[in-house]
Amino acid sequence: MWRDLPALQQPEWPDEAVLKEVTAELAAYPPLVFAGECDDLRDRLAAASRGEAFLLQGGDCAETFAEATADRIRNKIKTILQMAVVLTYGASMPVIKVGRMAGQYSKPRSSPTETRDGVALPAYKGDAINDYDFTPESRIPDPRRLLRAYNTSASTLNLIRAFTKGGFADLRQVHEWNRGFVKSPANARYEVMARDIDRAMRFMAACGGDTDALRTVDFYSSHEGLLLDYERALTRIDSRTGTPYNVSAHMVWIGERTRQLDGAHVDLMSRVRNPIGMKVGPKTTPDELLRLIDKLDPHREPGRLTLISRMGAGTIRDVLPGLVEAVHREGMPVLWITDPMHGNTFESASGYKTRRLDDVLDEVRGFFEVHAALGTVPGGLHVELTGDDVTECLGGSERIDDADLATRYETLCDPRLNHQQSLELAFLVAEMLSER
Numbered sequence: 001m002w003r004d005l006p007a008l009q010q011p012e013w014p015d016e017a018v019l020k021e022v023t024a025e026l027a028a029y030p031p032l033v034f035a036g037e038c039d040d041l042r043d044r045l046a047a048a049s050r051g052e053a054f055l056l057q058g059g060d061c062a063e064t065f066a067e068a069t070a071d072r073i074r075n076k077i078k079t080i081l082q083m084a085v086v087l088t089y090g091a092s093m094p095v096i097k098v099g100r101m102a103g104q105y106s107k108p109r110s111s112p113t114e115t116r117d118g119v120a121l122p123a124y125k126g127d128a129i130n131d132y133d134f135t136p137e138s139r140i141p142d143p144r145r146l147l148r149a150y151n152t153s154a155s156t157l158n159l160i161r162a163f164t165k166g167g168f169a170d171l172r173q174v175h176e177w178n179r180g181f182v183k184s185p186a187n188a189r190y191e192v193m194a195r196d197i198d199r200a201m202r203f204m205a206a207c208g209g210d211t212d213a214l215r216t217v218d219f220y221s222s223h224e225g226l227l228l229d230y231e232r233a234l235t236r237i238d239s240r241t242g243t244p245y246n247v248s249a250h251m252v253w254i255g256e257r258t259r260q261l262d263g264a265h266v267d268l269m270s271r272v273r274n275p276i277g278m279k280v281g282p283k284t285t286p287d288e289l290l291r292l293i294d295k296l297d298p299h300r301e302p303g304r305l306t307l308i309s310r311m312g313a314g315t316i317r318d319v320l321p322g323l324v325e326a327v328h329r330e331g332m333p334v335l336w337i338t339d340p341m342h343g344n345t346f347e348s349a350s351g352y353k354t355r356r357l358d359d360v361l362d363e364v365r366g367f368f369e370v371h372a373a374l375g376t377v378p379g380g381l382h383v384e385l386t387g388d389d390v391t392e393c394l395g396g397s398e399r400i401d402d403a404d405l406a407t408r409y410e411t412l413c414d415p416r417l418n419h420q421q422s423l424e425l426a427f428l429v430a431e432m433l434s435e436r
């Protein structure tokens with residue numbers, strides 16, 4: 001039972017009685033997603049594992065309650081839709097769109113404390129747990145925040161559904177998604193592609209083709225299934241099948257810091273029917289990985305398990321081949337995707353936690369090279385991004401350098417690609433996909 005197993009990275013809630021009340025309340029709330037949608041996503045991920053589709057998973061490192069606004073959500077959706085169009089058009093392949101959205105409110109941390117000017121306080125662990133303000137009161141975990149996490153997830157999902165089903169994501173709006181963003185080489189390149197798409201759609205319509213299917217898109221939600229009190233309260237028995245689903249998101253993933261074979265996270269996620277992701281870092285051994293797959297996907301079900309490799313640009317070409325080879329040899333039908341962010345973080349000279357776009361691109365290249373050499377499928381991309389013009393990652397066509405980081409550094413945890421850097425990455429991935 002997961003409750004009796006070691007669970008890393010959990011908050012020390014100060015008041016058990018309040019936690020109990022909150023989780024009972026959460027357990028009575030309606031599901032945020034429908035189990036049938038999770039099944040659809042699983043089928044699509046199965047197609048991606050066969051090389052018939054590509055997964056694009058992206059969003060904030062840490063969503064915040066304050067930034068769950070219409071503008072911020074719209075910009076993120078627009079960015080993901082634009083990236084998806086670039087990939088679909090460039091690679092002639094369906095793209096599965098999954099947000100790190102509507103639930104990404106808790107963070108594992110390297111250190112339980114943060115020290116500023118000699119004062120040490122508990123680290124910020126995400127809005128579902130404590131507040132970012134650097135005061136002793138703010139940093140105390142508060143279980144009532146779990147209710148706010150649920151409610152903010154619900155309102156975010158509501159807007160996502162409205163945007164993606166209500167006309168905003170209609171492919172005829174392909175130019176609209178580019179509006180409002182500052183002019184850049186990536187936007188200009190996008191505009192050229194959007195014109196080609198327009199022309200192709202007019203051609204199809206003139207030939208009497210049915211373009212109705214292009215009016216809406218399916219957009220799925222995902223987050224790290226870190227906070228066991230929350231994830232358990234939102235695990236329900238599906239009335240159709242009598243099996244458990246985590247109804248807080250379509251897909252949940254297990255982080256690099258909490259994927260212990262005998263740990264509570266792996267145990268809980270092994271019991272739900274959702275598609276599950278798991279981060280795979282540079283220290284993973286083939287033997288450990290095979291045992292984790294045995295536990296999480298004992299029935300070898302395509303689409304069930306997505307392995308999210310996060311190695312670092314300098315390491316991926318050395319470590320990933322052995323892991324992919326071992327999994328392939330055993331005939332395990334996993335989907336491999338790359339997270340080129342988490343292995344490439346460092347502190348800049350001016351003290352900002354940052355990443356170089358060049359390293360991100362190089363890790364993606366390495367991911368494609370490894371799969372090309374082994375004849376396996378590079379099935380997707382997992383990125384921390386925002387639709388806003390932040391200055392958190394170095395490089396790109398704007399040439400953001402260390403001195404620029406201070407201009408608009410807004411993340412509360414890890415640095416995200418801004419809108420333009422995200423588009424640049426999408427163009428590169430589209431080229432690599434089309435070369436395959």
Ligand SMILES: O=C[C@H](O)[C@H](O)COP(=O)(O)O
Nearest residue numbers: 061107108109110111413414
């Ligand atoms: O997003 C991932 C982790 O939460 C993050 O990298 C940890 O960051 P830290 O090393 O600043 O705690």
Ligand SMILES: C=C(OP(=O)(O)O)C(=O)O
Nearest residue numbers: 108255256257279310342
């Ligand atoms: C914590 C994260 O990554 P990882 O588990 O790979 O460090 C994350 O993706 O937010």
